[in-house]
Amino acid sequence: MTNATKDEHSAKNEHAAKDERAAKAVITTPADREIRIERVFNASRDRVWRALTDPKLVAQWWGRGNKLVIERMEVERGGHWRFVEHSAGGEHGFEGRYSEVTPQERIVQTFEWDGMPGHVSFETATLEDLGDGRTRLITTSLFHTAEDRDGMLSSGMEGGLNESYAALDRLLATNF
Amino acid sequence: MTNATKDEHSAKNEHAAKDERAAKAVITTPADREIRIERVFNASRDRVWRALTDPKLVAQWWGRGNKLVIERMEVERGGHWRFVEHSAGGEHGFEGRYSEVTPQERIVQTFEWDGMPGHVSFETATLEDLGDGRTRLITTSLFHTAEDRDGMLSSGMEGGLNESYAALDRLLATNF
Numbered sequence: 001m002t003n004a005t006k007d008e009h010s011a012k013n014e015h016a017a018k019d020e021r022a023a024k025a026v027i028t029t030p031a032d033r034e035i036r037i038e039r040v041f042n043a044s045r046d047r048v049w050r051a052l053t054d055p056k057l058v059a060q061w062w063g064r065g066n067k068l069v070i071e072r073m074e075v076e077r078g079g080h081w082r083f084v085e086h087s088a089g090g091e092h093g094f095e096g097r098y099s100e101v102t103p104q105e106r107i108v109q110t111f112e113w114d115g116m117p118g119h120v121s122f123e124t125a126t127l128e129d130l131g132d133g134r135t136r137l138i139t140t141s142l143f144h145t146a147e148d149r150d151g152m153l154s155s156g157m158e159g160g161l162n163e164s165y166a167a168l169d170r171l172l173a174t175n176f
Numbered sequence: 177m178t179n180a181t182k183d184e185h186s187a188k189n190e191h192a193a194k195d196e197r198a199a200k201a202v203i204t205t206p207a208d209r210e211i212r213i214e215r216v217f218n219a220s221r222d223r224v225w226r227a228l229t230d231p232k233l234v235a236q237w238w239g240r241g242n243k244l245v246i247e248r249m250e251v252e253r254g255g256h257w258r259f260v261e262h263s264a265g266g267e268h269g270f271e272g273r274y275s276e277v278t279p280q281e282r283i284v285q286t287f288e289w290d291g292m293p294g295h296v297s298f299e300t301a302t303l304e305d306l307g308d309g310r311t312r313l314i315t316t317s318l319f320h321t322a323e324d325r326d327g328m329l330s331s332g333m334e335g336g337l338n339e340s341y342a343a344l345d346r347l348l349a350t351n352f
Contacts, residue, residue, distance in 0.1 A: 078290060120286055
């Protein structure tokens with residue numbers, strides 16, 4: 001391999017690595033009851049906001065390609081949400097309630113999976129306009145106990161999350 | 177005052193103090209996100225359990241004399257509950273979900289007031305048969321933050337709780 005081809009190869013790898021970074025959510029644990037998720041989307045804040053809050057759009061990405069039935073989605077303080085994902089493995093229900101809805105900026109809500117009823121996390125999603133047509137979505141989840149947090153981390157959430165966000169990428173690349 | 181009348185007076189005070197202790201819930205804060213409530217009822221564990229889990233009975237004491245509409249009360253793991261108290265001051269909705277229901281022994285559930293949507297506490301209620309016809313009810317509540325816990329403590333919950341439990345005392349003294 002010549003230096004030229006090596007450089008070309010390395011540049012390709014760097015490019016691939018950059019795409020990879022852009023395409024995967026960065027998941028960290030700032031404290032023993034917390035999970036922080038950061039992900040950049042190639043779309044304006046307005047479009048990301050709509051994809052997060054319009055039930056017709058949410059139905060197209062949240063279920064990662066699986067059928068998603070949105071039973072309730074009242075996007076306002078005090079409103080409830082409940083989604084049921086239908087996959088080959090069965091049905092999975094998720095629900096919660098909106099604590100704060102600040103258009104374009106922030107959604108604060110609870111999150112509960114039917115499989116662990118009563119184990120509720122408190123989630124804050126913040127949208128940052130990066131000024132170059134991209135938007136950073138940061139979600140922090142606070143659990144009642146470290147055990148609940150660890151249970152979420154070991155549930156395969158990372159794979160599911162990246163599948164959902166990849167489906168959201170595809171939706172954001174379309175006209176809506 | 178003679179010694180005899182002093183003794184009599186003191187005995188009366190002791191008796192009153194004992195009644196007072198029996199009639200008021202003991203509220204403590206074992207940790208910065210927790211509230212613990214202990215209360216003894218003059219009834220068997222079976223009767224206390226029924227008063228806690230039969231919607232027709234709950235409607236008679238939970239609202240402290242105010243009209244209580246039980247919109248949902250599915251007393252089983254994963255079931256939801258929602259009560260609306262109608263008072264002169266307006267309507268107050270409360271809701272949550274059952275995480276564990278172990279007959280006669282334990283109910284684990286979430287608790288959320290409509291006025292603070294998304295602020296959910298995780299409650300464990302345990303019934304102890306005291307062996308003398310009385311039952312001790314211990315409820316521990318775990319909040320997501322110390323601020324949520326302090327908000328609950330300063331909400332007038334103690335007065336409301338003692339009113340509810342006094343109404344429960346009256347119900348337990350009847351035939352059902």
